[in-house]
Amino acid sequence: MPIRYSTSGKIIAHRFTLEAIEEASELMQGFCLACGAVRDCCEPDARRYECEECGNHLVYGADEILVMDLVRSDP
Structure with missing residues (x-):
């Protein structure tokens, strides 16, 4: 999948x-x-890890996603 x-x-x-x-x-x-x-074995502050599904280097750890404000309010 392209970016x-x-x-x-x-x-x-x-x-x-x-x-x-x-x-x-x-x-x-x-x-x-x-x-x-989802990627396993990922540090909470990970940045730009390679995605095993699409190949993009856009896997981020949970803490980084919070800092980037990519949390949505709907379930």
């Missing part, structure tokens, strides 16, 4: 629920911002 960009050139990233972020933090998982896939 999606907005008209301003910014990456259009997936957003995640707070519950998913909390669980990922406990399980040492991260999420791909391009396709939303």
Whole structure:
């Protein structure tokens, strides 16, 4: 899956629920911002790990996703 960009050139990233972020933090998982896939063995402060699903280097740890404000309020 290719990376999606907005008209301003910014990456259009997936957003995640707070519950998913909390669980990922406990399980040492991260999420791909391009396709939303979960990656195991991911440090909470991970940045730009390779996604095993789409190949993009956009996997971020749970803490980084919180800092980036990519948490959505709907379930």
